[in-house]
Amino acid sequence: MNSNRFPRTARVRARSDFDRIFKHGRRVALPVLALHFQADPAVPARLGLAVSRKVDPNAVGRNRIKRVLRDTFRHLRGELAPGDYVLVARPGASRCNGEELRNHFRSLLKRAGAWPGLALPATAATGTMPAASPSAPMPDSGPG
Template identity: 35%
Template sequence: MFFGLAREAKILKSSEYTHVFKGGTLARGKHWQVIAKPLKASKPRLGLAISKKVHRLAVDRNRFKRVARETFRLQQQHLDNWDFVVMARKSKPVKNPVLSAELLDLFKKVTKK
């Protein structure tokens, strides 16, 4: 049994990231920033852009990536056909459930616009 995020559910190419960045809808929270664009395919996709400028330590960047992937994986059946690019913002450390809840709210907020 495979519990990871499938390859089809990821944004992998730089041209796909550029497509979302150019015409996407932005939503900002305290810890996250999400850009989303409607997609014609059948499943939502996730892209991660966690910068060294925002979180210098790899441990912190990896934690944000882990939380984002897991939140997306658990909720992707409830999300419509959108491309999401998730970015971390500078913030004080908080627990993972707080990060996950805020990211889920941003997913819902950006898809309603």
């Protein structure tokens, strides 16, 4: 399968699917986007978008938002947890540029636990406290 495509099978299209995801899915939100996610190991990652006229009265603006979000999903689809994703744009989304929308979407995916994102460095940064070894004795807190 070519990961650069966005086939119909990768889209949430049916009203019943949207209703099911809104009702039973997990919701995480930012001021500009809300993500509804319902895990389903039997289904590869699928995306549904809801961008109303309240977000941007101009079709050109709504389509730009959808295009950026679809493209971001298309690139991340192979790394995402299987299931259904519905993104609901909020009025602030029309004031975001493409990179800001991409960053907000990635942030929501991480918060939902659906995308690992970038791994943290294996070593602690300079100046931070070293991790306690499991065999080290714990300090006695005492009675008081």
